Amino acid sequence: MSKNEKKKYIYEKLVEQQSEARLVRRIVLVAAVLLILFAAAAGAGGYFYINKALQPVDESNTKExxxxxxxxxxxxxxxxxxxxxxxxxxxxxxxxxxxxxxxxxxxxxxxxxxxxxxxxxxxxxxxxGTLMQDVVMRITIPEGKQLAQIAGIIAEKTDLNQEEIMNKLNEKEFISKMMDKYPDLLTEDILDEKIKYPLEGYLFPATYPFYTEDPTLEEIITTMLDKTKAVVEEYRGQGEEKGLSVHELLTMASLIEEEATQQVDRAKISSVFYNRMETGMPLQTDPTVLYAHGEHKDRVYYKDLEVESPYNTYLHKGLPPGPIANAGTTSLEAAVNPEETDLLYFLATPEGQVHFSRTLEEHNKLKNEHITNQ
Missing domain, CATH: 3.30.1490.480 (Endolytic murein transglycosylase)
Structure with a gap:
């Protein structure tokens, strides 16, 4: 083989090796990408599976x-x-x-x-060791109830009257005792001087079975707080990611609970609240005005919006000092997982529908169509 032929042979071999090397690198790259995508898909699938498995089997089924x-x-x-x-x-x-x-x-x-x-x-x-016993009494607390209403429900099931119950629930010694028992749930936030009732929003909506004829009020309340603690733990981490303390999480959830007329609206309503806070707008939610007045009305008038109260979100920006009612899991879920939108307004009609809009002009148009002429 001549010198030129040898050089040509070596050159061809180098080209061939480089081509093979490029092919190998391409195969390795494709394999790595596929492996990463597979791992990501498996991880996401695993996360959703674990998250689902941690939830109750049937949240609405309280049959023992x-x-x-x-x-x-x-x-x-x-x-x-x-x-x-x-x-x-x-x-x-x-x-x-x-x-x-x-x-x-x-x-x-x-x-x-x-x-x-x-x-x-x-x-x-x-x-x-809560052993099997016959249920003697059940107390059902619906979603969206306020502390005074819950006191009335308890009064119907016990020998105590509503006033006695409310006095106990607002007693400094009792509150202090509950705070010592539930330090991660009942924080110093509930002692803020602007707070109307320290335990407002902290008695979770559920059906509570009792196995003795005359449970004390403390036994009833601790049973409810046990439930609240267990539920809140499921959302604490997500709340912290949103920058919310437990108290703020329950407060946000209570606003969503009071505004929502349908389950499907909650994530959008939550989105509106977050968007408003991010842009520096007041939340302007009517239930806070009614809570400030201490009465229920079918309709809020302009004169009602003037009430001077830290709970009045028309006058004060951001969240109110504390919850205005008890919130269920769907509202807690919406509070930590708002829908991604650019919505800033929503309007609940007398028929129970909720209309969302991005501008004040759109909102006022909807208001004229559904509210003003009612």
């Missing part, structure tokens, strides 16, 4: 199920029993959750549990 936990049951065994009885979604996730949270002290026995319970509630029941 008798569940027996045998002596000597392992966490794995307890999780499987709970899944088989429809109390939790996934036994394996229950085991991981218990291990991650370092939970222990589960007690054997027969329990009354229901599919609306969150994982923290189920765990708390199994740890405290």
């Amino acid at each position: 199920v008798k569940v027996e936990i045998p002596i000597g049951s392992t966490v794995t065994g307890i999780g499987q029993i709970l899944e088989d009885n429809g109390i939790i979604r996934d036994a394996r996730l229950f085991r991981y959750y218990v291990k991650f949270r370092n939970e222990s002290g589960f007690m054997a026995g027969e329990y009354n549990l229901n599919p609306s319970m969150t994982l923290p509630e189920v765990i708390a029941s199994l740890k405290t």
Whole structure:
């Protein structure tokens, strides 16, 4: 082979090797991209699966199920029993959750549990030994109720009257005792001098079973606060990401609860509130005005908007000092997951519809169409 032929051969080999190298790099790059996309998809799918599994099996189903936990049951065994009885979604996730949270002290026995319970509630029941008993009394607190209304509901079920209950719920010694019992839930925020009632918005809407004929008011309230604590824990992290303390989270959720006429409107209403705060606009939500007046009205007039109160969001920017009612999970969910919009106005019609708009001009037009001529 001549010198020129040898050079040509070497050159061709180099070109071939470079071509192969480019092909290999391209294959590696494509494989890496596919691997990243697969990992991201798997991670997202895993996140949504875990998030779903942590939610109650059926939030609206409060029908009690008798569940027996045998002596000597392992966490794995307890999780499987709970899944088989429809109390939790996934036994394996229950085991991981218990291990991650370092939970222990589960007690054997027969329990009354229901599919609306969150994982923290189920765990708390199994740890405290709330054994199966006949329910003697139930107290149902609907969504959107204010503290005075809740006191009235409790009064109907007990020997106490509404005034006695309200006095107790606002008693400094009682509030201090509850704050010591629930330090992560009841913070110094509820002692702000502008707050109307410290426990407003902190008694979660649910049906509460009681197993004695005459539970004390403290027993009733602690049962409700236990529920509130368990539910709020599910949203605390997302609230902090939005820059909201627990108190602010419950306050925002209460505004959404009072304004929403349909479940589907809540994320949009939440969006309007966040957009307004970001642009420096007052929230201007009528329920805060009614709360300031201390009365319910079917319609708010311009003269009502003049009430001097820290709760009046027409006069004061930002959130009011505290919640104006109790909020359910759908409003808490909307408070931490507002819809991404550029909306700044909404209008609830007498027929229960909610119309959203981006400008004051659009809003006033809707107002003339649906409200002014009523």
